[in-house]
Amino acid sequence: MSNTAPESRVPRGARGNAGTRFRRAGRTAGQGRAALRVFFVGGRISYRALFNWISPVMYVTTMLGSPLFQILFFTYLGRYAGSRSDDFFIVGNAVQVSAMAGIYGMVMGIANERQFGTLTPLLATPANRLAVFAGRALPNIVNGLVVSSFGFAASWLLLDFSPDAASLPALAFVVVVTVVSCTALGMLIGSIGLRARDVFFAANLVYFLMLLFCGVNVDVDSLPGWMEAIGRSVPLTHGIEAARRVVEGATLGDVRGLIVTEALIGIAYAVAAYVLFRFFEAESRRRASLETF
Template sequence: MAGTVQRHAGTAVMLRLFFVAGWRSHLALFRWLRPSAFIPTVLGVPVVQLLWFVHLGRYLGTYPTEYYVVGNALNACAMAGLFAPAMSIQGERLSSTLNAVLATPANRAMMFGGRIGPAVLTGALTSAVMLALGTALGWLRIPFATLPQLALAVLVTALSCSACGLLLGAIGLRTREATFLANVVLYSMLLLCGVNIPLSRLPDWLAAIGTMMPMSQGIEAARRALSQTGGVPGLLGWELLKAAVLVLMALAMLRVLEQISRARAALDDA
């Protein structure tokens, strides 16, 4: 009985660490922004991107308007997903608080893994706003029956992007290039993950890269959910698998780079 109580208490502590540490880190990163600055930062670029590619696609007449709306709407979650976890981890080092964070006996996986939670929610909300905008402008029709699968596709895509951001943040534990890498990955995803150009139209080697990157199966799942053509669970399963692999890689890299930094006394070397 006592052992069961201790296990439940330990689980509660781990969950609290996961959610509280992630939320506090998110606040530390964005609390200084007023809503008048935060909202344009999160929504401004995705709105402009959506309008630009929809009008370009309609002018060229290559694919239906819905194709560009869905692709760019789901791509909108990449900005929050990539930059928030990466900047929150690298920010500990740049603000000279990393020593204090790593001196705690807290579980590293829970402490750093929780930082993707707010990014997932922010990214999913951004994509939902973009889908709503496309619907309001008459570019997209979302049947009510497709909402559950579409919402799941948005959440899984946001999770996959945030997992990639956690990996970039792990790299930022020892380098200054996390933000630069996040930009490179963001625009690579825009080009290679089927946002505006189908993977089948890319050279084979680029299509292979795009298939392995976050988001590609999530976008395809959202399109199939709206067209009700099936295959959504399988696509989302692959996207979840990519997210899990990215999280495990990030946590392993955080552990290895922490040990290297300790050995070289370079934890707060900015």
């Protein structure tokens, strides 16, 4: 009796409920697997299809060449202005250039569906929207890390940037958090691209505003109050501040507050982006204006 299957002792009705539960659990697991597939495979395919700068020539010139020259430009300008050390500008710009992937990449990943006329079939599928949306972020996060790492490596090679080796893991962690946070901002702009006509103008504007507002080349504290307030409410600012302190010798514990703030800002932007994405999807269906411009 002791080895009797427990389900054989449960009443018939309850057994039916258990079966339903199992079927539901199976269905949920299946949906989960599908969502994961959409997240990873869909994200990779959308990156290959929609990221305009994927060819080697474009990637090297746009994603590596321009950021490298941006770092050199501002470091030399900083040397002449005599306002800060080289490390201040190198860290600020090497972290900020990750926004090339986070902002432009995400805008392409979402808004190009509409530009290329593939938005309707995409939204006609029953695919999990969160997986569709978030999957697009992953390749751009990896891309942002590559760009930022290249910026730091080139600075080590050309500008004698030599942080303590012990600080590198902490620096890498800060950069990862910042890149994710920046990508969330890119998601938000991309979502707006489901409705706005010229979202690439907005992407350009935001990318270059970051140069001014996020303490990339000028300490946020020394900006006018209103600029500082804006800077502290967008991704990048706290990440750059944390990265600079880590390079100066601070531990992760010392900059925990900055990292948490950066992460929370990123989460807030990601949630806002997803809400906007669903809102524009629903509105476009209601108005039959999915791909109209």
